[in-house]
Amino acid sequence: MTDIVLRDVDDILADRIRRVADRRGWDLPHTLLHLLERGLHVCEDEGAVRFDSDESEVLQQALEALRGVPDDPGYSLIGRVRPPPGREGAES
Template sequence: MTDIVLRDVDDILADRIRRVGDRRGWDMPQTLLHLLEQGLHVYEDEGAVRFDSDESDVLQQALEALREVPDDPGYSLIGRIRPPPGREDAGA
């Protein structure tokens, strides 16, 4: 395996990298490898977020469960758009 060497890294960036590794219990080579792999995934996919089928199914079930929350003056209105006066079909 190729060694990873970073030169001329400012102290703030080095500290951020070190903190990520510390939080996850990784040594510096593991930390750099994980950060490079994850960063490459972001750029290779152009930042697109993708879910595997299990995650997608769970998210869909959660969204459908939220649709069943009864109307009330609080949480059930979050993210819902009220129709403008005189237009009852908007937002449906």
């Protein structure tokens, strides 16, 4: 495995890395490797969340089930926004 050497790291960043290591009970090399791997995943995926096919199917089924919730004055309105008076049917 290649050694990773960080030079000219400011004190604040070094302290943040040490705090992660302390919280997790890891040594600094393990912590740096973990943070580098996670950071690469975020940069490569540009922060996108991806589901595998099983997760996507379950999520789609849950969304379909939610569409079937009857229109009542309470529960089914959670998360829905009614248009202001006089704007019913107006396009956004």
